[in-house]
Amino acid sequence: MKILVTGGAGFIASQIAQAYLGQGHQVFVLDNLSSGHRDFVPTDAQFIEMDILDPEVEKLLQKEKFDAINHHAAQISVTGSVRNPLNDAKTNILGTLHLLQKAVESGVEKFIFASTGGAIYGDQERFPANETHSCNPYSPYGIAKYSAEHYIRFFIKTYNLSGTVLRYSNVYGPRQDPDGEAGVVAIFCKRILEGKPLIIYGDGEQTRDFISVRDIVAANEIALSPQCHGIYNVGRGEETTVNHLAESLAHLAGATAGIEYAEARAGEQKRSCIDPEKFNTAFGWRANVTLEKGLFETLEYFKTLGN
Numbered sequence: 001m002k003i004l005v006t007g008g009a010g011f012i013a014s015q016i017a018q019a020y021l022g023q024g025h026q027v028f029v030l031d032n033l034s035s036g037h038r039d040f041v042p043t044d045a046q047f048i049e050m051d052i053l054d055p056e057v058e059k060l061l062q063k064e065k066f067d068a069i070n071h072h073a074a075q076i077s078v079t080g081s082v083r084n085p086l087n088d089a090k091t092n093i094l095g096t097l098h099l100l101q102k103a104v105e106s107g108v109e110k111f112i113f114a115s116t117g118g119a120i121y122g123d124q125e126r127f128p129a130n131e132t133h134s135c136n137p138y139s140p141y142g143i144a145k146y147s148a149e150h151y152i153r154f155f156i157k158t159y160n161l162s163g164t165v166l167r168y169s170n171v172y173g174p175r176q177d178p179d180g181e182a183g184v185v186a187i188f189c190k191r192i193l194e195g196k197p198l199i200i201y202g203d204g205e206q207t208r209d210f211i212s213v214r215d216i217v218a219a220n221e222i223a224l225s226p227q228c229h230g231i232y233n234v235g236r237g238e239e240t241t242v243n244h245l246a247e248s249l250a251h252l253a254g255a256t257a258g259i260e261y262a263e264a265r266a267g268e269q270k271r272s273c274i275d276p277e278k279f280n281t282a283f284g285w286r287a288n289v290t291l292e293k294g295l296f297e298t299l300e301y302f303k304t305l306g307n
């Protein structure tokens with residue numbers, strides 16, 4: 001297949017682009033490098049430095065006639081979306097809509113979208129939440145992802161597009177930005193390797209459903225198949241407290257700097273955990289990377305950066 005991967009200079013999609021190349025697909029990466037890195041783009045992929053809102057996107061899609069678009073380019077900071085909802089909506093709603101419209105006009109058959117299981121359900125009533133759980137996103141980031149999902153449904157119905165929405169839980173692994181606001185595992189790894197204490201906001205008993213980027217890449221391989229359309233949670237379905245995460249990482253690294261507690265962040269979600277059973281039943285996908293193994297791999301990656 002000829003596939004356009006947006007956001008392919010970033011943490012997750014650069015690894016998806018690499019996997020698609022490994023499967024023998026022809027891969028183009030489109031990224032404006034706002035947070036991505038040129039050197040993350042696989043060498044065998046064709047790189048286009050462009051914003052998803054750029055009018056040139058239309059020409060590109062008309063010229064290349066992609067079979068599939070895997071859309072990961074986004075403004076990814078939840079707190080950033082709270083500070084500047086308009087900026088978030090420009091990229092995450094209008095940017096996605098722009099791509100969708102130009103995709104169907106150019107005959108793209110498959111559209112894969114990276115959504116969020118962590119921010120779309122809001123305060124959960126059930127643990128883990130499956131796809132039928134009510135969606136009450138309270139951050140502009142979650143609202144924008146939910147809006148984009150609605151647009152995708154519109155394009156599926158109206159234009160017979162095959163759309164696959166993957167709602168990820170908290171993704172971690174090599175290449176995550178340790179200076180960003182999103183990836184607590186990457187932030188903790190960096191602080192441990194700098195010999196600094198880990199800072200936990202609140203009592204550390206807040207939970208997240210951490211999943212390795214390797215399992216997310218495997219889900220995106222499945223998502224390419226014509227049988228895979230609709231909305232799927234992609235998580236482990238297991239809750240881990242931030243305290244447990246910090247202790248596990250510190251233990252793995254033999255860190256001695258300890259843990260410090262700071263005031264809880266206003267509005268932070270207390271518990272988050274999503275049920276991947278639907279994806280598992282339909283396609284046999286299961287998260288294979290244990291938390292311990294995934295944390296070890298991530299720590300090793302950050303060690304190599306320091307050398």
Ligand SMILES: NC(=O)c1ccc[n+]([C@@H]2O[C@H](COP(=O)([O-])OP(=O)(O)OC[C@H]3O[C@@H](n4cnc5c(N)ncnc54)[C@H](O)[C@@H]3O)[C@@H](O)[C@H]2O)c1
Pocket residue numbers: 006007008009010011012013030031032033034035036037050051052053071072073074075076091095114115116117118167168169170171172182
């Ligand atoms: N990391 C997670 O835990 C997580 C969880 C759920 C969903 N997601 C989604 O997965 C996707 C990838 O996230 P990530 O963690 O790899 O983040 P990332 O910041 O590493 O990757 C995003 C990429 O998109 C690019 N980009 C941003 N705005 C763009 C624009 N307007 N035009 C072109 N390129 C643009 C950036 O330069 C970057 O390379 C995002 O859609 C994110 O919302 C991530």
